[in-house]
Amino acid sequence: MTQPSTAGALYLSREIESAIRSAIDQAQTILCVSHISPDGDAIGSLLGMGWILRHLDKHPTLALADKPAADFDYIPGFGAIVGASGVGDDYDLIICLDASSQDRMGAVYRPAAHGQIPLLVIDHHVTNTNFGSLNWVEPGCAAVCQMLVYLADALGAPLTGDLAVALLTGLITDTLCFRTSNTNAHVLQAAMRLTDGGAQIQEIVARTLQSRTYAGLRLWGSILGHTALQERVIWATISLAQRKQVCARDGDGEGLAGFLVSVKEADIGATFTERVQNGGRVVVECSFRAKPGFDVSQVALVYGGGGHPPAAGCTLTGPLDAVAAQVVAALQEAHRVQVSDGKQAAFGNGAHG
Ligand code: AMP
Ligand code: MN
Ligand code: MN
Secondary structure, eight states: OOOOOTHHHHHSOHHHHHHHHHHHHHOSSEEEEOOSSOOHHHHHHHHHHHHHHHHTTOOOEEEOSSOOOGGGGGSTTGGGOBOGGGOOSOOSEEEEESOSSGGGGGGGOOHHHHTTSOEEEEEOOTTOOOOSSEEEEOTTSSOHHHHHHHHHHHHTOOSOHHHHHHHHHHHHHHTTTTTSTTOOHHHHHHHHHHHHTTOOHHHHHHHTTTOOOHHHHHHHHHHHTTOEEETTEEEEEEOHHHHHHTTOOTTTTTTHHHHHTTSTTOSEEEEEEEEEOTTSOEEEEEEEEEOTTOOOHHHHHHTTOEEETTEEEEEEOSOHHHHHHHHHHHHHHHHHHHHHHTOOOSSOOOOOO
């Protein structure tokens, strides 16, 4: 068996560790939540936190505002995740995972009911607003699931079985299977601990990164003919009508911005997707990706979103084309500034989700 990683001490200070331990010890009822439009790190860290808490004889409620994709139903405990209607008012502690700001929790967090409850934030976004009463934010980690490897070690939960599958899921999806530039020795060491514990890389990859719907494929096909490339920014707009034409549902065709940025002539890729939110409001979801050394997180932050230097996003209202024109101009300006500052190195701090 691999020895416990020494990276825990690097990323989880004694002070935070004991604050988290006492917050959990004092709590009987715990609500765990993650972000809207949940990705593999959101779902993996939510379910992983559930297994860590159960190891400590707690019975957490695990909640997501948006229904998680059935692709992730191989993670043990998936069926117990509840939506906003399954969330009550009274808890001793709320734990928020992989969300950079309070609004990212969506309808599962009701400030009027939950505002006075201690809120533990565990996140790795550089744009995190420290909105908890206790914040453990570690942008040096590639996924919240990596942070939970260190927390599990500190709290004595074995990195095996159900917990290992949950945590390896977030590590694999946020690093695009160890390909992002923030994949360092600590990430690989954490992944090795989880594979030693029985989680299988190839099974998780087959269920997540290597899996797409036919509608999603056809959507890419219809969009790719209409991409634009100017000033090393490549982008595409995806309207409700285009999605309807190929019968695409939410989640179909995800990951297009990451594909666009692989174009040699571009440093930044962006997609602008029209979507109907719960409640019927039409919004434009903006998704940005940057080559190593370029930073799209600050443009996302300016528009009320967030993320990591190479992968960020925001949600805006307004006509699709107008939003795209305005945001592309901001991305081109950020690109010009970053080139003239000469900041873009060969390898930057990469991250995905
Ligand atoms: P995506 O392009 O949706 O895969 O998101 C890439 C990164 O940007 C993730 O780390 C997200 O957490 C972050 N992100 C995307 N959309 C938003 C948003 N509306 N607000 C804050 N962060 C976002
Ligand atoms: Mn995420
Ligand atoms: Mn993440």
